[in-house]
Amino acid sequence: MSAPHTSAPPAIDGRSFAAAQAFLLSTKLYWTREIFPALKRDYEMRAADADKQPESAADVAALIGDTTLYRSYAWLERHLQRFKYSGRYGLQPYHAQARGALEPSIDPARLPADILELDPEFEQPAYYTSVDIHQHPGGVWSDEIAGFVYERGARTTTPTHGARHQDLHDRLADAIEAGGAPERVLDMGCGFGKSTEPIYERFRDAAVVGVDLAAPCLKLAARRAADHQARNVRFAQRDATATGFEDGTFDVVTSTMLLHEMPPKKIEAAFAEAHRLLKPGGRMVHLDFHHLPDAFARFIHYGHGRRNNEPFMEPFAKMDLESVLAAKGFDTVAVTPFEEADGALDPGHADWRFPWTLIVAERAA
Amino acid sequence: MGGIRELGTDSDTGPRAEQTFFEDPAIDRVLGLTMALASEVYVLRDRLRALEARLAEADVVAPDALDAEPDPEEIARSAADRDAFVAHLLNNLLGEQASKGAR
Secondary structure: OOOOOOOOOOOOOHHHHHHHHHHHHHHHHHHHHHHHHHHHHHHHHHHHHOOOOOOOHHHHHHHHOOOHHHHHHHHHHHHHHHHHHOOOOOHHHHHHOOHHHHHHHOOHHHOOOOOEEOOOOOOOOHHHHOOOHHHOOOOOOOOOOHHHHHHHHHOOOOOOOHHHHHHHHHHHHHHHHOOOOOOEEEEEOOOOOOOOHHHHHHOOOOEEEEEEOOHHHHHHHHHHHHHOOOOOEEEEEOEOOEOOOOOOOEEEEEEEOOHHHOOHHHHHHHHHHHHHHEEEEEEEEEEEEOOOOOHHHHHHHHHHHHHOOOOOHHHHHOOOHHHHHHHOOEEEEEEEEOOOOOOOOOOOOOOOOOOEEEEEEEEOO | OOOOOOOOOOOOOOOOOOOOOOOOHHHHHHHHHHHHHHHHHHHHHHHHHHHHHHHHHOOOOOHHHHHOOOOHHHHHHOHHHHHHHHHHHHHHHHOOOOOOOOO
């Protein structure tokens, strides 16, 4: 029996990495613009011939779940994401080989004082560590370089937007500003600070705090804020469901793509915490995935959650947010479709997209 | 609906069973192999293009000469290599043993 192969794989050069990732992105764009619309057309034809109109995701599964087109669609969604993060040209191994340069760049000792608060005793909740979300090996929390991997991966989360992806976060800042310029803002589940950045950049007179579970992401968020010479933001390793801030500290509590990563009990706890943290008259503004107007949209979205290792996507989408928020003491609740890019909500929009939803609720003045 | 298995049923520490989408999991795996090869092909195309661009900049090759349709003599010279390539690929479909084994 031959000895096991133990030598390290050869380093991947930047050009090959970029070419492979560009290939994957082109493949994902084809999936977004061609395969998904073809799947929807096929579904609509089958539904038109069906005795009973599909009402649930299970009804849709019964119609198209066994078709070769759907299986191929689902396979690609699962495995393009796998190739993006893992394997020879994956984001994880590529960044791991640059560990020696990346880790020192986010050393807290090299950051301005008070911009970052980490908790060495922090214990991650079990739901968070049990699955590697987004198929990111080790999740976004367990490896020092996880923030860099996540940041690179998130550049192509919504591939049809390309460079306009920033619009999404700017549009959330618009929604925050619609309630007046805030003075103190909490960004729950801020990650590496992509959602926080347009807030502290736009509201220069506001004090902005980002909290997250993941220290590697918080370090990168603080690094990016320091690079922007931002003086009105700080980042802290705290759980959104129990932040430790005093009652009535903030006039805006926001989050972007956080809620669907949490089990419903934790989501409810985060809403209760937001209510406690808001001043009277303060507003909660969350951007997430919730508006699923028909059975096909639900089937597609629930499947996306499974395939992208986001097990709470479906339970969150099924929550009756109006009732939950009313029960938590919020007065004015609005759950509305969110146009993440121009034309995204047009009836003729055929490409795959996330079911972006704006969730706004106010604490009574 | 795609035969999707639940994650986390194998063990807490070892690899977990990959999701399957086709009736025969072999199709899932062969597709993965195909995508891996396709990405390698694209990596090669990208590097070749970069190489040709550098060679053109250095006046080693003229891009037009590389891009032009080969003349019949050049096509004929590569025919045997092309035929061997095709045979290597497609003889897999014949289902014949390459060496004499059990009938």
